[in-house]
Amino acid sequence: MEVKNCKECKRLFNYIGGPRLCPDCKAKLEEKFLEVKRFIEDNKNAPIAVVSEEMNVSVQQINQWVREERLIFAEGSAVVLDCENCGAPIRTGRFCEKCKGEMVNRLGGIYHKHEESVRKEGKEKARMRFLDN
Ligand SMILES: [Zn+2]
Ligand SMILES: [Zn+2]
Known part of the structure; x- marks a missing residue:
């Protein structure tokens, strides 16, 4: 544990991270x-x-x-x-909302790709079932 001066009141306190302020x-x-x-x-x-x-x-x-x-x-x-x-x-x-949206989309793209591969897998399974008949 580090002891620092509070930047507000200059009192010494046990610093645990974040802003340098005493409790x-x-x-x-x-x-x-x-x-x-x-x-x-x-x-x-x-x-x-x-x-x-x-x-x-x-x-x-x-x-x-x-x-x-x-x-x-x-x-x-x-x-x-x-x-x-x-x-x-x-x-x-x-x-801004637009940039936030773009960031979400970028993340979402990874998610969609995953979803797509799951869907493809599903289709293949369905086809196999069809061939089984
Ligand atoms: Zn203080
Ligand atoms: Zn923006």
């Missing part, structure tokens, strides 16, 4: 997250800069929550993020 600050951050989430639900059109100022959280922290898909900005909100793949405007996460 107290982690809990505080979690509370902050819920507050910010509520604030965004009530102020759907608030830009990140305003949320940051009102809630006393860094823009960086808000962006991180958005990238983790924990915060979602409503349709029509002033907040716009870029898809990391094609740069299209998105509301949450890292990729």
Whole structure:
């Protein structure tokens, strides 16, 4: 186990990975997250800069929550993020629906191929049954 300084309160704590925050600050951050989430639900059109100022959280922290898909900005909100793949405007996460779809399709392609071979096998079995008769 490693002992590190909490980047928030500078206290020493047993570091177990993830953000360099002591358990107290982690809990505080979690509370902050819920507050910010509520604030965004009530102020759907608030830009990140305003949320940051009102809630006393860094823009960086808000962006991180958005990238983790924990915060979602409503349709029509002033907040716009870029898809990391094609740069299209998105509301949450890292990729737009189109890029997400393409990624799923790529994975799906492997699945379909597998399905096809299963289907072919099935047909062959059916034919064999036919020959048996
Ligand atoms: Zn701390
Ligand atoms: Zn995209």
